[in-house]
Amino acid sequence: RKEVEQDPGPFNVPEGATVAFNCTYSNSASQSFFWYRQDCRKEPKLLMSVYSSGNEDGRFTAQLNRASQYISLLIRDSKLSDSATYLCVVSNDMRFGAGTRLTVKP
Amino acid sequence: NAGVTQTPKFQVLKTGQSMTLQCAQDMNHNSMYWYRQDPGMGLRLIYYSASEGTTDKGEVPNGYNVSRLNKREFSLRLESAAPSQTSVYFCASSLLDYELQYFGPGTRLTVL
Numbered sequence A: 001r002k003e004v005e006q007d008p009g010p011f012n013v014p015e016g017a018t019v020a021f022n023c024t025y026s027n028s029a030s031q032s033f034f035w036y037r038q039d040c041r042k043e044p045k046l047l048m049s050v051y052s053s054g055n056e057d058g059r060f061t062a063q064l065n066r067a068s069q070y071i072s073l074l075i076r077d078s079k080l081s082d083s084a085t086y087l088c089v090v091s092n093d094m095r096f097g098a099g100t101r102l103t104v105k106p
Numbered sequence B: 001n002a003g004v005t006q007t008p009k010f011q012v013l014k015t016g017q018s019m020t021l022q023c024a025q026d027m028n029h030n031s032m033y034w035y036r037q038d039p040g041m042g043l044r045l046i047y048y049s050a051s052e053g054t055t056d057k058g059e060v061p062n063g064y065n066v067s068r069l070n071k072r073e074f075s076l077r078l079e080s081a082a083p084s085q086t087s088v089y090f091c092a093s094s095l096l097d098y099e100l101q102y103f104g105p106g107t108r109l110t111v112l
Helices: none
Strands: A005-008 A010-015 A019-024 A033-038 A045-050 A055-056 A059-066 A070-075 A084-090 A100-105 B006-007 B010-013 B019-025 B031-037 B042-049 B064-068 B074-078 B087-094 B109-111
Touching: A005 A059, A005 A084, A010 A019, A019 A084, A019 B109, A033 A059, A033 A070, A045 A059, A045 A070, A055 A070, A059 A100, A070 A084, B006 B087, B010 B019, B019 B031, B019 B087, B031 B064, B031 B074, B042 B074
Parallel strands: A010 A100, B010 B109
Antiparallel strands: A005 A019, A019 A070, A033 A045, A033 A084, A055 A059, A059 A070, A084 A100, B006 B019, B019 B074, B031 B042, B031 B087, B064 B074, B087 B109
């Protein structure tokens, strides 16, 4: 089993849709988790940290489920500009998921 | 404040050639990292440096060497390039170990 796994997608959704991605990790001792966004041929940029209590930033919600060892990212009211690849990171292992590709269509 | 900078942006090498990828950060971060990104593989850690003067191997260190020249600069060297090292290389830095990282724009390397 890979240490960090993501559904590669692609997810193709219409504007305004709600979409959710999951990311599973194998190291139960992991402490730090992040979601990054990567546009085509660009560097990854931090989208949000994932806290134990869950956190929300506008249309984006991140949650951590330690019992099942996964983190999730929920995007509400999708915009065309949300089209990108979303990478989950288990930071204390320095492990990135392979990314989930999202395309939002008009 | 440029953040993390990398040079060169693009490079083509022949098998067996050597080169050094340069990375610098101006955020006074302690930790710096080198990753490679291949299609379908995500980013894989090559080497990292938790602080000036220290370096540690990551997931895929073979064929690479690094130097943490000072707090700002962290270079990655390919001594004898191989086609399997064709990839996009990203440098990153973070204030502390295992915390959120800021990435440079990447170096696209092709080894023929």
